[in-house]
Amino acid sequence: MRVRVWDLPTRLAHWAAVCLFLACWWTERHDHMEWHLLAGYGLLATILFRIGWGFAGGETSRFSNFVRPPATVIAYVRKLARGARDPAGPLGHNPLGGWSIFAMLGLLLAQAGLGLFAVDVDGFASGPLSQWVSFDAGRTAAHWHGTAFHVLVGLVALHLAAILYYGVARREILLPAMIHGYKRRPASTAPVRFAPWWRAAAVATVAIVAVLALKMI
């Protein structure tokens, strides 16, 4: 039976984050810093939305649903190691993947935070809060911004490796569900509770207004 797992706001936020992350990388790599700042604002709004959706969204998108205690994670890893396949396994994020999502969101938020204070060598392309810090402090923020990027690339690589592992070793193809939102599950599976669309609109509005306010400073 096809079971709806990911709601549209979650999927949109996921793919927006992917596109904007790539845009941030490309624009910085090619010294298009004005565009880099715009892409960064977009990514920050996306991350803020996703964090808000982690509290207000559907069941599978909520932190309370996928950030599990260490004991649960260890038990899950043991099950993975035994190679046991469970067709009725976790619908949304599994206990291990949940922490990976938590880490990626946290680091992306920190990354955007560093970017707000970062100052480019020429003193021109600078985050909106850089006026409150010295040139040298802004440069330090920029260096940390660069380091955090590399850690993020590592986390993304881990994310992709896990998807590949599930597909190859456990015969569970995860990608399509993040595109159309559905997974195949036994008919006995309890349906996922989702949040109404207006709640997504409200969270998105808050996220966008917050970023616009930052940009205005």
Add this chain to the structure above:
Amino acid sequence: MRSSIQRVMVLAAALSLAVAASAGVIDARQTVKARKEHLKALGKSMKSLRDEAGSWHPNWASIENDAAAVAKGAAALPTWFPAGSGRGDGVKTKALAAIWLKPADFQNASRAFATQADNLVDAAKTQNVALVRRQAKAVGRTCGGCHRRFRAHFD
């Protein structure tokens, strides 16, 4: 067609450079160190000017000071890049060989920077915040325009 005088001049310049290099007059490492300091000072002035122009009560004396410093730096910038101080010359630098392979392009890029920096000095004198901000943006674009073509991403 180049005139023979031009040819002689180019030859003379090339010869004198070669002599200078072989005599060890050009200490690439010293040049790169000084250049980094110059450019960092430029960045500092630029940041200070933008911060001031973005504050509630801009200090116009400070803005004019920074604009003058940027313009002075912009005028001097080409002299910070003597031949033999780029990548592949045994020094750690982001200065790409294109600076010396396409000297006309580099001259144009640095001239664009100097022109916009001079305009920034004029803008600062008007004490018009919107104008200064717009002109600071124009200056910043010439920074990026040059970095895109002549600065490597990593050391």
